[in-house]
Amino acid sequence: MLNTKDILETIRMIQDENLDIRTITMGISLLDCARGDADAACAAIYDKICRYAEKLVCTGEDIEREYGIPIINKRISVTPIAMIAASCPGADPVRYAQALDRAAQTVGVNFIGGYSALVHKGFGPGDYALINSIPEALAVTKKVCSSVNVGSTKAGINMDAVQMMGRIIRECAEKTADDSCFGAAKLVVFCNAPEDNPFMAGAFHGAGEADCV
Structure with missing residues (x-):
């Protein structure tokens, strides 16, 4: 049961302490977008994101108006x-990043995460190419965020991946030096990454999740 004290405290938090909702994040599975042709895969990725997230921003704005509490980011x-790029090993992974960026700009979200590779137990098809492409991908896109999981308590640490990421982080900063090294801020290196993570910049949609959540 609500009482006057709780109501007044909530009003004070909104007016004086800038209470807000940090973000809402939609998770979208792209497993069905894997294609043997990179152009077809990028088109499928763009179409699916735009179809599912078409109303994400306006729905968030409706919630803001209904409850009077701002939602700072929609993501x-x-x-x-890397799981999708593995089906087309000869293609430049940066094309996938550009498809993600176009989709994010079309639907109007602040960021899109998932330019990622999970290599804590070793490298799979497409992982090397994607990791090496991260500096370029983050330099040529505005909204794309990237992450790499290099270790876990159970599997140990993939030291080859750690060595690679030391170089990748520096290259991300160098390629975006004229933008306050923002590329490095859009990259997360994990150990013990959760199966599904909605938090930027290390967000990615878990393989065990529903098609869209």
């Missing part, structure tokens, strides 16, 4: 792109 997380 999207997707299946780790």
Whole structure:
């Protein structure tokens, strides 16, 4: 049961302490977007994100108006792109990042996460190419965030991945030096990454999740 004290405290938090909702994040599975042709895969990725997230921003704004509490960011997380890129090993992974960026700009979200690879137990098809492409991908996109999981308590630490990421982090900063090294701020290196993560910049949609959440 609500009482006057609780109501007044909530009003004070909104007016004086700038109470807000940090973000809402939609998770979208891209597993069904894998194609043997990169152009077809990128088109499928763009179409699916735009179809599912078409009303994400306006729905968030409706919630803001209804409850009077601002939602600062609207975001999207997707299946780790290394899983999708593995079906077309000869393609430049940056094309997938650009498809994500176009979709994010079309639907109007602040960020899209999932330009990611999970290599804590070793490298799979597409992982090397995606990791090496991260600096370029983050430099040529505005809204794409990236992450790499390099270790876990159970499997140990993939030291080859750690060595790679030391170089990748520096290259991300260098390629975006004229933008306050913002590329490095859009990259997360994990140990013990959760199966599904909605938090930027390390967001990605877990393989065990529903098609869209």
